[in-house]
Every structure is written in structure tokens, then in C-alpha cells.
Amino acid sequence: MVMTGKRGGTRVDAATSGAGPSLEDANMADAPWWELSGYERHAACLVAARSGDRQALDALVQDLTPLVWHVARAQGVERAQAEDVVQTVWLTLLRKLDSVAEPRALARWLITTTRREALRVQRSTDNEAPLVDEVLDKLRAQDGLPEQEVLKRDRNTALWTAFRTLSKRCQEILRLTVLAGRAEYNAVAETLQIPRGSIGPTRNRCLTTLRGALSNETEGGSS
Amino acid sequence: MNPPEDPTGSGRAGEGLSALGLSPEDTELLNELGDLLVLADPVPSDLVARIQFALELENPEFIEIATRAHTAELAGVRSQAGPSTMTFTVEDLTVMVSIAPAAGGHRFDGWLVPSGPHTVEVRVDGHDSQTTAADDGGRFVLTNVPLGCTQLLVHLAVPEGQRPRTVVTPTIMR
Secondary structure (H helix, E strand, C coil): CCCCCCCCCCCCCCCCCCCCCCCCCCCCCCCCHHHCCHHHHHHHHHHHHHCCCHHHHHHHHHHHHHHHHHHHHHCCCCHHHHHHHHHHHHHHHHHCCCCCCCHHHHHHHHHHHHHHHHHHHHHHHCCCCCCCCHHHHHHHCCCCCCHHHHHHHHHHHHHHHHHCCCCHHHHHHHHHHHHHHCHHHHHHHHHHCCCCCCHHHHHHHHHHHHHHHHHHHHCHHHC | CCCCCCCCCCCCCCHHHHHHCCCHHHHHHHHHHHHHHHHHCCCCCCHHHHHHHHCCCCCHHHEEECEECCCCCHHHHHHCCCCEEEEEEECCEEEEEEEEEECCEEEEEEEEECCCCCEEEEEECCCCCEEEECCCCCEEEEEEEECCCEEEEEECCCCCCCCCCEEECCCCEC
């Protein structure tokens, strides 16, 4: 078996470039993947990747790694381990390119696979030293700031502490909602709209819980 | 088909939330959470590139994904500072590798358990792959691995006519 030792050809910025590689298997959509957005784009990318289109696979990784990252982190996986989890998920997709049955359900497949891998990683580290919340450390470690910045830092610390008291499900929903609201992750947003409807009430409950935990942090927590 | 949003991402952060029917208070809290996540828990900036590198494998249907068996020295590994040891496993193979600074890069001292006449390949982004055969005891050495995003592959020796097997790790260095 021969492996490529060097990175192959130049990568096309699919968001801005009108040109792209030829897409032999274009049955999924009339337009090539680089002209699509959201889950249409991801489904077309997956089909193209199956026939060996390296740029289509790279585009999927670019678009959907934030989704995988935040699902892993919502499960409580520490940042360094999350990097491994994210890579394992993408390697798993690469291995199973032909057997991910529904290209349109790619985001759901990624979420499920990430949760499973995060659980596996956590089970295997259960016997080791308790995990440190690196983010909290990072937030607290900013010394010598002006007063306004200190207030902002304390607010961030309280918000993070409150956020981390939420269930994994809530942390995941809120992270993905935030992602979906950021312009640079439009592709993620549209992907997440496929299972419409049921998330709304849960999200509202999560927000209410977060608000309650935050007021505990900022009022009761400081005394 | 949904009309595409502006894919260049020129819109402001948070404006996508308006479509969700959230109250102004909820929108504000989510925006605050969003700012916090960007500040304190962002996707590592080079992670996408490292994944893209790790996926540049031919015949990916034959890969088996090794996972890190112990993470105690993870921080040391990432910093490229001193020597570090890491262990990866798949069901029936354990790969241990000790990495130490060497002139122009790293020295890899590794051990495959159980041993076998397997071929070890080290991929470094921007460089040609290096390969070496493990000895009878499962040991392998690569004395001069260049710096960079690195991935380890073990091409297992399989009986003639059997399905090829390649064990791959996630990237082990930046």
C-alpha cells in the first residue's frame, strides 16, 4: 500500500471560487458541491469524496469540524483529548465513506459518532487523575487587568462555571445553537435544521437552567 | 432547496439566532456564551489542517484507527520540548513510541506488541514518508524524523491473500 507523503494539490476555497474539480457523480444535486450550502453541500461533498475528490473531503472537514469539536467538548472531554476524538471521528468517516448510508444525514452521523467516541475516551480515563477544567484555569489566569476587564473576566468565569453545571445534552444544544448563530458557520446551521421542531422547547429549558445557575454563581456564589 | 446564505461569512455573529424565535434576553445570553466560547474554548486553529493531513491516506477502507491509550504526557508531547512516550492501541496491537529531540527533528524509538514483521511508516506534513521494518522483538527506530504534523502508520504483515491492514494514529505533533 502506498501512502501519500506530501499534501496533494492546491485547495480550492469553495466559498469564493467559481472553479472546481469535475464532479463525476452529480446525481445528488444539479449543482456541484462548491456552489451549494448547508446539508445539500455536505451531501454532495460526501458523494464526491466517495469517488476520490480530495477537495470535497477537505471542505467537509473545514465546514463540520466545529460541530464535531463542540459535541465532543459538550460531553466533558478535555481539550487535548478532544483533538484526538475529533480526528478519530473523521478517520472513521474516511474508513466508512461508502457505508454512511444517508449523505443528507451526515451531521447526525457525526454527532452520534462523536458522542460514542467521547464516551469511550472518558471510560478509558476514569481511573486516571481527575480532569482539570482548562478553560476555567485559562479564564482565571489573566492577572493584572484593568478593573473593567476584571469584571468581564469574573462574569465569564461565572458564566462558564454555570454552563458546566448543565447536562451534557443542554451543553451540546447551546453550543450548537451558538455555532448555528455565527455567520462563519452557516453551513453548520443549515445542517442542524434537518431535525426540526423538537429542539426548541429543550433549548428554552436549557436557557432557563443556565440563567438560574448563573444567578447562583453571581449572587449566592460570591458570599 | 434552501437558498444559500452568504457563504463568505460577512454577517455579524449572532444574527443567525434571530430565526430561532428566541426572546431578546435569551439571544443576549447566547451571544454572551458565544463570545465566551470563542475566547476560552475555540476550535484549535490548526486542527482542521491536521485532520486534512491525517486523512490523506490511500486505500482508507483498510485502515484501523488506533486510539491513545494513555494521555499523562499529552502536554509534553504537544510542546515538542523533551522526550515523551505515547501508546496507541487497536484491538490486537499496541504501538508504543518514545520521541526525543534529535538534530534537525526527532528520534523515534518504538515497540510493537505483539511483534511481527510489520512495516512502520512515519508521515510528516510537507516531507516524504519514512518507513522502517520492525525487528524480531517488535522494535523500530527512526533516527531523523523532521519536525511537523506527524502521523504514525503500521502496515501489518498479513498472510498472502488476506485483506491488508494498516493501523493509523491521529496526528501526534503539531
